[in-house]
Amino acid sequence: MHISFDHVSYIYQPNSPFEHRALEDLTFSIESGSFVAVIGHTGSGKSTLIQHLNGLLQPTEGVIHIGDYTLKAGEKNKHLRELREKVGVVFQYPEHQLFEETVAKDIAFGPQNFGVDQKEIDRRINEAVKATKLPEALLDRSPFDLSGGQMRRVAISGVLAMEPKVLVLDEPTAGLDPSGQKQIMDMFYDLHKEKELTTVLVTHSMEDALSYADYILIMNHGKLYREGTPLELFQQEDVLEAVQLDVPEVIAFLTKAKKEYGINLEYKGQSLAELAKELAHQLRGGSDHE
Amino acid sequence: MEERQVEFRNVSFRYQEDMPWVLKNVNFTIGPDEWVAIIGHNGSGKSTIAKLMNGLLFPQEGEVYVGGTKVNADTVWDVRKQVGMVFQNPDNQFVGTTVRDDVAFGMENHGMPRDLMVNRIQQSLKAVRMEKFERHEPHRLSGGQKQRIAIAGVLAVSPEFIILDEATAMLDPKGRKEIMQTVSDVQQERDLSLITITHDLQEVTMASRVIVMNGGEIWMEGSPRDVFSKKDHLTEIGLDTPFVSKMADHLKKEGVRLSREPLNHQELLEDLCISRSTM
Amino acid sequence: MSSSMIIGQYIPADSVIHRLDPRSKIAIIFFYVVIVFFANSAMSYGVLALFAVGSAFLSQVPFRYILKGLKPVWFLILFTFLLHLFVTREGDVAFSIFGWDVYKEGLVQGGAISLRFFLLILVTSLLTLTTTPIEITDAIEELLGPLKKVKFPVHELALMMSISLRFIPTLMQETEKISKAQASRGVDFRTGAFKDRVKAVVPLLVPLFVSAFKRAEELAMAMEARGYQGGEGRTKLRELQITKIDVYLYIVFVLLVMALFMTRN
Numbered sequence: 001m002h003i004s005f006d007h008v009s010y011i012y013q014p015n016s017p018f019e020h021r022a023l024e025d026l027t028f029s030i031e032s033g034s035f036v037a038v039i040g041h042t043g044s045g046k047s048t049l050i051q052h053l054n055g056l057l058q059p060t061e062g063v064i065h066i067g068d069y070t071l072k073a074g075e076k077n078k079h080l081r082e083l084r085e086k087v088g089v090v091f092q093y094p095e096h097q098l099f100e101e102t103v104a105k106d107i108a109f110g111p112q113n114f115g116v117d118q119k120e121i122d123r124r125i126n127e128a129v130k131a132t133k134l135p136e137a138l139l140d141r142s143p144f145d146l147s148g149g150q151m152r153r154v155a156i157s158g159v160l161a162m163e164p165k166v167l168v169l170d171e172p173t174a175g176l177d178p179s180g181q182k183q184i185m186d187m188f189y190d191l192h193k194e195k196e197l198t199t200v201l202v203t204h205s206m207e208d209a210l211s212y213a214d215y216i217l218i219m220n221h222g223k224l225y226r227e228g229t230p231l232e233l234f235q236q237e238d239v240l241e242a243v244q245l246d247v248p249e250v251i252a253f254l255t256k257a258k259k260e261y262g263i264n265l266e267y268k269g270q271s272l273a274e275l276a277k278e279l280a281h282q283l284r285g286g287s288d289h290e
Numbered sequence: 291m292e293e294r295q296v297e298f299r300n301v302s303f304r305y306q307e308d309m310p311w312v313l314k315n316v317n318f319t320i321g322p323d324e325w326v327a328i329i330g331h332n333g334s335g336k337s338t339i340a341k342l343m344n345g346l347l348f349p350q351e352g353e354v355y356v357g358g359t360k361v362n363a364d365t366v367w368d369v370r371k372q373v374g375m376v377f378q379n380p381d382n383q384f385v386g387t388t389v390r391d392d393v394a395f396g397m398e399n400h401g402m403p404r405d406l407m408v409n410r411i412q413q414s415l416k417a418v419r420m421e422k423f424e425r426h427e428p429h430r431l432s433g434g435q436k437q438r439i440a441i442a443g444v445l446a447v448s449p450e451f452i453i454l455d456e457a458t459a460m461l462d463p464k465g466r467k468e469i470m471q472t473v474s475d476v477q478q479e480r481d482l483s484l485i486t487i488t489h490d491l492q493e494v495t496m497a498s499r500v501i502v503m504n505g506g507e508i509w510m511e512g513s514p515r516d517v518f519s520k521k522d523h524l525t526e527i528g529l530d531t532p533f534v535s536k537m538a539d540h541l542k543k544e545g546v547r548l549s550r551e552p553l554n555h556q557e558l559l560e561d562l563c564i565s566r567s568t569m
Numbered sequence: 570m571s572s573s574m575i576i577g578q579y580i581p582a583d584s585v586i587h588r589l590d591p592r593s594k595i596a597i598i599f600f601y602v603v604i605v606f607f608a609n610s611a612m613s614y615g616v617l618a619l620f621a622v623g624s625a626f627l628s629q630v631p632f633r634y635i636l637k638g639l640k641p642v643w644f645l646i647l648f649t650f651l652l653h654l655f656v657t658r659e660g661d662v663a664f665s666i667f668g669w670d671v672y673k674e675g676l677v678q679g680g681a682i683s684l685r686f687f688l689l690i691l692v693t694s695l696l697t698l699t700t701t702p703i704e705i706t707d708a709i710e711e712l713l714g715p716l717k718k719v720k721f722p723v724h725e726l727a728l729m730m731s732i733s734l735r736f737i738p739t740l741m742q743e744t745e746k747i748s749k750a751q752a753s754r755g756v757d758f759r760t761g762a763f764k765d766r767v768k769a770v771v772p773l774l775v776p777l778f779v780s781a782f783k784r785a786e787e788l789a790m791a792m793e794a795r796g797y798q799g800g801e802g803r804t805k806l807r808e809l810q811i812t813k814i815d816v817y818l819y820i821v822f823v824l825l826v827m828a829l830f831m832t833r834n
């Protein structure tokens with residue numbers, strides 16, 4: 001689904017002493033089927049932004065289009081339920097939302113609320129646990145007996161079982177160990193490709209933004225600070241530094257190599273092996289001139 | 291026996307009798323002013339080690355010594371004065387209603403006189419650069435700030451060992467940097483040993499020694515350079531290596547000779563320059 | 570944002586009333602509540618009212634906040650007044666309204682009871698407006714101190730109260746977070762039949778309890794790791810101190826009591 005924000009602002013507790021402008025005049029669009037990363041330091045408005053995508057928050061000013069749905073300041077949308085079925089949100093530490101007696105029941109909770117029939121729900125449960133690589137034997141267990149990593153997978157399965165068209169991920173790997181992080185991100189990426197989803201990822205990991213996203217929005221103080229492809233944005237170290245963001249390590253390394261050691265190697269999305277090859281070649285090339 | 295050290299002697303531990311051993315015959319010593327990182331994936335027994343050091347758990351077999359004293363039910367309160375701990379969740383270890391109350395909590399428990407507490411609160415908050423937040427309430431602080439307060443609370447009791455049990459796992463990159471900066475400052479300024487239990491490879495490279503845990507046993511032990519140079523050993527148990535380490539590996543495959551296992555960008559690039567001039 | 574929420578109704582300021590020792594405040598309020606029932610003349614009520622309104626004035630708490638605190642009880646005050654007005658059937662008839670006789674005695678009694686009510690609520694809300702919850706906790710711990718002798722867990726009670734205060738904002742944020750997560754899974758907390766709305770609370774409450782228990786467990790471990798072993802041998806950073814202004818308060822209060830008994834009928 002195509003998503004667009006048109007001059008959207010959001011104010012928490014307007015006309016009170018605690019009034020706080022969380023989003024200011026945001027205008028951007030997200031192509032259907034793209035994988036967009038939203039980055040920015042804590043408090044930049046990322047979380048507020050994504051809560052607009054399924055109508056948890058209503059813009060104070062401006063208009064949002066998500067597919068055929070419209071969220072407009074001051075107007076009540078009567079189709080929020082449908083919208084929430086189409087836009088699945090995986091919140092930070094999603095395992096905190098588990099509550100049912102069994103894993104299967106918890107995964108079924110979302111689809112049930114949206115009126116999906118039992119046969120279809122069963123099919124979806126099977127598909128969801130396959131995607132998240134949860135052993136089927138766990139389906140009848142209580143989610144609270146599982147390990148932290150497994151609980152996270154159950155919660156994610158619960159969102160996937162809604163079969164959303166848009167997947168919103170709010171730091172889905174927070175608190176996992178490195179191998180768990182990679183597994184989860186790879187899984188989301190595969191689903192994104194396979195189901196042709198529109199994926200919006202909020203992340204603190206520049207590495208993830210670089211490896212998975214095809215477009216990046218950088219937020220700062222509630223405003224859209226920059227947008228562009230990862231390669232464009234991450235080459236501008238000073239632009240990121242100005243809003244306290246790092247560049248991915250591979251780019252930081254190449255920048256340092258260039259600045260301090262005169263090794264000139266451009267990053268075009270190569271793998272480490274390819275980079276090593278080019279680097280080795282250049283080192284030898286250097287000796288040719290002697 | 292050396293006064294200021296932690297020693298594990300043939301330590302085995304399990305939570306219940308019919309459950310598998312979490313630690314199997316673990317032996318190591320951590321000396322004064324050392325910085326030891328303990329890594330290993332979830333369930334490898336890392337956190338159990340931390341809890342054994344502080345007397346939150348007692349081993350079924352073997353002994354744990356802190357500063358020459360065997361850790362048991364009688365000595366545990368003294369041990370806890372010497373071993374400070376910072377846990378993973380910033381919220382779930384903040385006891386006080388304000389920053390200064392929280393920093394005081396440990397000192398109150400150890401019955402320190404009030405004048406000393408007031409003094410130490412100032413000092414410890416300064417050490418973690420949070421002196422401006424003395425009267426703040428916890429819900430107005432970021433995760434990184436809360437963790438720095440937790441460190442201040444530990445410092446105030448002036449322990450000889452500080453254990454950070456995945457203390458940065460729930461923080462954003464900025465919070466992580468703040469904590470690691472704070473910790474490394476504190477370690478340099480004060481006489482204390484640091485034990486960091488972590489998944490973060492950046493944190494590992496800051497340590498002087500690394501203990502790699504796997505399946506309740508010590509899998510490997512050595513300097514970060516030693517450990518990361520044995521990549522195959524690490525990947526065998528599903529652990530990652532830092533970016534420079536991987537890069538160095540690929541370069542070696544391309545026939546570039548490196549003098550040592552690099553720990554950061556600088557080291558790798560210096561090495562490359564040397565090899566460039568000799569190629 | 571929920572993080573900017575004020576706990577209780579404490580209004581920060583640096584007034585004389587704020588600076589009073591919370592123990593003094595609680596004790597004086599206790600005695601005030603007692604002596605209010607001794608007033609029986611217009612003058613004696615006047616003296617009591619002077620004390621309460623004077624304190625409110627000295628507290629520097631904006632008048633609208635005090636009124637806000639009284640809001641929930643206005644109805645009760647009015648109700649008490651009307652009840653006395655219509656039920657009392659003694660003395661002279663003052664006037665009639667829709668054929669109902671209103672007696673003078675009823676007016677007087679209704680007025681007196683409502684005023685009493687008003688004064689009680691005014692002074693107690695002054696306590697919460699000028700004292701932080703944690704100060705109140707400290708004061709309660711001190712005032713209940715003697716009960717330790719009969720093995721009453723005073724320290725534990727105070728610790729429980731202060732930890733609850735500490736975790737209220739955290740749990741509020743958590744509630745908001747979980748309700749948003751469940752709303753995203755299609756739960757509707759706002760509309761629908763009463764039965765459905767009650768059912769919608771389950772997916773909110775279960776995770777909240779689970780997380781609260783987990784927090785409690787981790788907090789207990791963290792407290793133990795920091796050497797907590799109960800109240801014994803423990804020193805305290807927070808210190809309550811009786812100062813000059815407390816002594817002034819006692820003097821004023823003694824004068825008040827004397828004035829009250831002189832103006833009684």
